[in-house]
Amino acid sequence: MALNAMDEPRALIQQTVAMFNPSGDVEAVHRISETMRQTEEIRKKSRQESQGVLRALSRKLESVKSGATRPPGVADEHAHAARMVGLDREKFALAKGINELEQNLSSLEAGLQQIRDEIAALEAEDAEEEVPPDQTVLKLQIYRSLGIELVEDAVGNYTKARIRSFPRNDIHTLVIDDKYSRFFYANYLWGMLL
Numbered sequence: 001m002a003l004n005a006m007d008e009p010r011a012l013i014q015q016t017v018a019m020f021n022p023s024g025d026v027e028a029v030h031r032i033s034e035t036m037r038q039t040e041e042i043r044k045k046s047r048q049e050s051q052g053v054l055r056a057l058s059r060k061l062e063s064v065k066s067g068a069t070r071p072p073g074v075a076d077e078h079a080h081a082a083r084m085v086g087l088d089r090e091k092f093a094l095a096k097g098i099n100e101l102e103q104n105l106s107s108l109e110a111g112l113q114q115i116r117d118e119i120a121a122l123e124a125e126d127a128e129e130e131v132p133p134d135q136t137v138l139k140l141q142i143y144r145s146l147g148i149e150l151v152e153d154a155v156g157n158y159t160k161a162r163i164r165s166f167p168r169n170d171i172h173t174l175v176i177d178d179k180y181s182r183f184f185y186a187n188y189l190w191g192m193l194l
Helices: 007-019 022-066 077-128 134-144 182-193
Strands: 146-151 158-165 170-175
Touching: 134 146, 158 182, 170 182
Parallel strands: none
Antiparallel strands: 146 158, 158 170
16 A cells, blocks of 8 residues: 555654654653652751741740840859869868878878887897797697697686597597506506597
8 A cells, every 4th residue: 555745744753753662761760750849849948947946946946045045054253253262272172181180191101101010010029039948838839739628717727638549539638636646647647649
């Protein structure tokens, strides 16, 4: 079929339009315009809130500048200056007290060190002058090592003896008086130890 001269451009345009699919582009344009509209609303709302805050702060600044109202808890200038002077005095008094305490501490530490030196010197003298134990002390040490403990009465005399028998694992008490001889007591004690 032969096309006339008028039909040819029309068919060509229809083929061209059919090849292009503008519906996707139209949807993209709609989405972009909706996003722009939402963004503009958010900006407008944020701008209005910022302007409200700015107006409130401006009113507060003007009222503070005029001195008509003071915020709660803020003292006037004279009360503030008096408080600062009082705090300065208290600070200087505390500093003076701390200084005096440090001086007292230093003198006490020096005294303590002097006492420690004296104690060390006295202990060194005692070590040099140590007296060897006498005969009674040596006997008592020997008795104790054997398991015999001599008990003193109120006057200082040895009137009793506690004997530990290690083989029998028991303890006996012996009254020491003048009824029996030393020989008897020595034999008796040896018998109890074994």
